Amino acid sequence: MGRGARLGIFSSLLAVAVGLVVFVSMAFLRSEPPTIDFAAGHTAGQPVDMTLQTVGAIGYGAHSTWVSYLTKAPNGKWVHTTLWDLPANTRINVTLYEYDGGSPLRNPQIGAVYGTLGNVEILNGKPVSLIDATQGNGVAHTFSVPTLGINVPLYAVDGNAKNFCNVPAPCPLSTAHNVIQFSFVTPKAAGQYPWQCFVPCGLGYLYGNGGPMQTISYMDGFLKVVS
Numbered sequence: 247m248g249r250g251a252r253l254g255i256f257s258s259l260l261a262v263a264v265g266l267v268v269f270v271s272m273a274f275l276r277s278e279p280p281t282i283d284f285a286a287g288h289t290a291g292q293p294v295d296m297t298l299q300t301v302g303a304i305g306y307g308a309h310s311t312w313v314s315y316l317t318k319a320p321n322g323k324w325v326h327t328t329l330w331d332l333p334a335n336t337r338i339n340v341t342l343y344e345y346d347g348g349s350p351l352r353n354p355q356i357g358a359v360y361g362t363l364g365n366v367e368i369l370n371g372k373p374v375s376l377i378d379a380t381q382g383n384g385v386a387h388t389f390s391v392p393t394l395g396i397n398v399p400l401y402a403v404d405g406n407a408k409n410f411c412n413v414p415a416p417c418p419l420s421t422a423h424n425v426i427q428f429s430f431v432t433p434k435a436a437g438q439y440p441w442q443c444f445v446p447c448g449l450g451y452l453y454g455n456g457g458p459m460q461t462i463s464y465m466d467g468f469l470k471v472v473s
């Protein structure tokens with residue numbers, strides 16, 4: 247084989263290799279979970295309803311044992327994501343179905359409800375401003391937006407309940423759950439506001455703070471406020 251032919255083969259192989267690296271990198275960059283659009287077609291002054299759930303294990307995918315949030319899209323489908331487009335300066339009415347077991351809190355302050363309208367959450371129909379996690383089933387997760395001063399502790403279900411949810415998410419209403427409702431107002435300024443759970447619920451990770459606690463679509467996400 248002549249020098250020119252060898253150079254030609256080498257160049258072709260190099261081009262294929264570079265192409266593969268670019269393709270895989272782009273696929274990785276594109277792999278962000280979907281954003282659910284609650285802002286499209288929104289009428290100013292009208293509240294937005296949002297339905298969420300928390301589960302003890304997502305039950306599928308690369309991390310099937312991880313705890314997770316899920317979001318109900320406006321079309322009624324449950325989606326494994328924690329990214330939402332929300333209209334600015336708008337009341338958001340959240341209904342959250344909590345299906346996970348819990349524990350006492352390392353920091354009892356996380357049991358306080360604040361930053362919601364009235365500084366309360368409605369737990370199974372009753373207004374609550376503080377959850378004492380040393381009592382009952384404890385707290386499973388929180389919905390917290392530090393930059394907006396919002397904290398909502400999610401009272402847990404009995405982890406030993408006969409109808410504890412152990413099917414792949416979404417959990418059905420026939421399994422043990424608590425219904426938690428609260429409202430908050432999105433800021434006037436557009437931007438990405440991070441939210442997260444503050445219960446160290448990443449079982450099997452250092453101090454419970456790794457894994458799902460650090461991964462968007464599991465225990466943290468963004469309010470993408472659009473004006």
Ligand SMILES: [Cu+2]
Binds near residue numbers: 313386388444445447
């Ligand atoms: Cu959590």
